[in-house]
Amino acid sequence: MALTRSALRLFSGRFAQACQVRGYADGSSMSLTFAAPSHVLYNNISVKQVDVPSFSGSFGILPAHVPTLAVLKPGVVTVFENDGSTKKFFVSSGTVTINEDSTVQLLAEEAVPVDTLDISAAKELLAQSQSQLASASTDVAKAEAEISIEVSEALIKACE
Amino acid sequence: MSFWRQAGLNYIQYSAISAKLTRRALKPALRVEALKREAVNAKPTMWKDGKAVAAQKA
Numbered sequence: 001m002a003l004t005r006s007a008l009r010l011f012s013g014r015f016a017q018a019c020q021v022r023g024y025a026d027g028s029s030m031s032l033t034f035a036a037p038s039h040v041l042y043n044n045i046s047v048k049q050v051d052v053p054s055f056s057g058s059f060g061i062l063p064a065h066v067p068t069l070a071v072l073k074p075g076v077v078t079v080f081e082n083d084g085s086t087k088k089f090f091v092s093s094g095t096v097t098i099n100e101d102s103t104v105q106l107l108a109e110e111a112v113p114v115d116t117l118d119i120s121a122a123k124e125l126l127a128q129s130q131s132q133l134a135s136a137s138t139d140v141a142k143a144e145a146e147i148s149i150e151v152s153e154a155l156i157k158a159c160e
Numbered sequence: 161m162s163f164w165r166q167a168g169l170n171y172i173q174y175s176a177i178s179a180k181l182t183r184r185a186l187k188p189a190l191r192v193e194a195l196k197r198e199a200v201n202a203k204p205t206m207w208k209d210g211k212a213v214a215a216q217k218a
Binding site for chain 1: 162163164166167168169171174175176177178179181182183184185186187188190191194197
């Protein structure tokens with residue numbers, strides 16, 4: 001008796017209103033906005049999935065993903081578009097926001113297609129960062145050199 | 161805690177270094193365009209007692 005009453009309560013009142021208003025989050029599509037300060041890559045485009053590299057681990061975003069805020073790590077973002085094609089972009093850093101209505105905002109400081117990266121330039125950056133670390137004297141200089149190494153390694157990995 | 165935060169850097173600084181390297185890893189043709197984005201158009205000048213102290217390097 002108590003069970004049916006509480007079940008009925010689930011389907012009436014505020015919960016039902018929320019269900020009606022939810023609209024977009026029907027678990028079948030999500031809208032991606034992916035941009036860098038200099039250019040927009042996707043502006044509210046419906047996509048199937050987005051894989052992002054974040055400080056809390058790399059994860060894939062599907063429609064109806066739990067609302068999340070995460071900070072990006074240098075790495076590859078993979079967008080799986082509705083027509084089945086896959087596009088990869090290297091992001092230097094930024095943030096990702098997943099909202100309740102399944103809209104995703106991926107705001108990067110630099111976002112470039114992976115095929116625009118030059119592997120020899122990336123390897124050179126790694127060599128430079130390593131020598132930068134060797135000659136670093138202060139903690140800040142060492143940290144900056146270590147960041148450079150981390151980014152260079154991510155760039156090389158993205159090129160392969 | 162991340163090694164850079166322990167050294168006193170924040171994510172904004174991390175992001176700036178990361179973006180700078182990403183631009184330098186682009187193919188030569190695109191790199192030129194990207195490096196223009198790095199140009200800083202602000203030149204700080206320190207003032208003391210109503211006078212500009214020797215102009216700082218931009």
